[in-house]
Amino acid sequence: MTTVIKATGLTREFRTGALPSKNAATRALADVSFTVNEGMVYGLLGRNGAGKTTLMSIITGQDRPTRGTIEVLGHAPFEHAPTSEAVSFIRDNQRYPDDFTLRFALKSAARFRPNWDAELAARLSDTFRLPSKTPIKKYSRGQLSALAIILGLAARTPLTLLDEPYLGLDATARQAFYDILLNEQLNHPRTFLISTHLVTEMENIFDHAIVIDRGRIALDSPVDDLSGTYTLVSGLGTRVAEFTRDAPVLQTRTVGALVSTLVAKSFSKSDIDSARADGLEVAPADLQSVVSALGATSEQPADQADA
Numbered sequence: 467m468t469t470v471i472k473a474t475g476l477t478r479e480f481r482t483g484a485l486p487s488k489n490a491a492t493r494a495l496a497d498v499s500f501t502v503n504e505g506m507v508y509g510l511l512g513r514n515g516a517g518k519t520t521l522m523s524i525i526t527g528q529d530r531p532t533r534g535t536i537e538v539l540g541h542a543p544f545e546h547a548p549t550s551e552a553v554s555f556i557r558d559n560q561r562y563p564d565d566f567t568l569r570f571a572l573k574s575a576a577r578f579r580p581n582w583d584a585e586l587a588a589r590l591s592d593t594f595r596l597p598s599k600t601p602i603k604k605y606s607r608g609q610l611s612a613l614a615i616i617l618g619l620a621a622r623t624p625l626t627l628l629d630e631p632y633l634g635l636d637a638t639a640r641q642a643f644y645d646i647l648l649n650e651q652l653n654h655p656r657t658f659l660i661s662t663h664l665v666t667e668m669e670n671i672f673d674h675a676i677v678i679d680r681g682r683i684a685l686d687s688p689v690d691d692l693s694g695t696y697t698l699v700s701g702l703g704t705r706v707a708e709f710t711r712d713a714p715v716l717q718t719r720t721v722g723a724l725v726s727t728l729v730a731k732s733f734s735k736s737d738i739d740s741a742r743a744d745g746l747e748v749a750p751a752d753l754q755s756v757v758s759a760l761g762a763t764s765e766q767p768a769d770q771a772d773a
């Protein structure tokens with residue numbers, strides 16, 4: 467399997483005068499190591515401020531780590547033009563010249579992208595109902611997201627990073643976006659790294675999940691493996707506690723008399739049958755539950771560091 471991204475011990479600290487000590491820094495990433503393999507769709511998940519955008523900026527050479535190394539398509543990405551050409555990074559800070567219309571935006575993108583698919587760009591512009599004559603600076607929030615998605619997908623670069631690409635997109639447009647991604651992956655497989663908070667909506671698109679929590683990797687796993695690793699047990703508190711007593715607990719939530727506990731354990735069929743007979747609900751955890759539980763831990767934060 468070809469490695470597309472290899473991160474080793476990435477740490478990114480930002481100096482900030484806002485903290486009590488003037489030598490203090492925000493540690494956005496703390497000793498992050500992982501690999502991304504070719505041809506798969508990775509979900510980059512985690513709470514607000516977890517470090518996702520910082521990581522994507524380093525992968526695309528727009529920022530450099532304080533410590534650690536990053537290799538993208540076999541090279542350090544910072545100031546390496548061939549890597550920039552092979553990578554699309556879609557985020558919400560994209561700016562366009564004042565007089566740019568859709569046609570100009572697509573035409574100028576085509577010039578920099580050797581694999582540009584003009585037919586796909588035209589088709590997606592129709593799907594998202596983008597106005598062709600309106601200057602882009604007048605586009606709505608959702609229309610800007612749609613345009614960014616088109617530029618990212620029609621580029622057909624070997625590696626595509628999408629940082630919360632759906633902001634402002636309505637439900638129909640988001641569904642269209644997910645369908646397009648799945649189709650692209652079927653017909654033109656390549657590597658995607660996508661950050662999102664809409665985990666449930668995108669779960670079936672991801673092959674692999676990387677969860678960051680307070681700058682550290684909290685989970686790095688194929689999505690298909692999660693259901694055999696994590697179990698959600700719900701019911702009366704005493705019964706849930708009894709059934710899960712030997713299992714590592716990630717999160718316990720209480721709503722009224724109902725307790726829901728997520729554990730890092732899979733149970734035998736006979737255990738599950740007897741728990742169900744005892745009135746408990748036992749089910750493999752979905753990605754959203756795992757991400758939410760990992761983000762609810764109260765371990766020591768990594769994000770404040772003395773620099």
Ligand SMILES: Nc1ncnc2c1ncn2[C@@H]1O[C@H](COP(=O)(O)OP(=O)(O)OP(=O)(O)O)[C@@H](O)[C@H]1O
Pocket residue numbers: 480481482492493494512513514515516517518519520521769
């Ligand atoms: N330029 C900067 N200067 C100081 N702190 C920064 C800077 N950029 C990011 N940070 C901090 O680094 C941490 C990680 O931020 P980042 O934008 O990577 O999070 P995120 O996971 O993308 O969050 P969200 O889901 O809210 O977009 C946050 O605490 C943020 O405040």
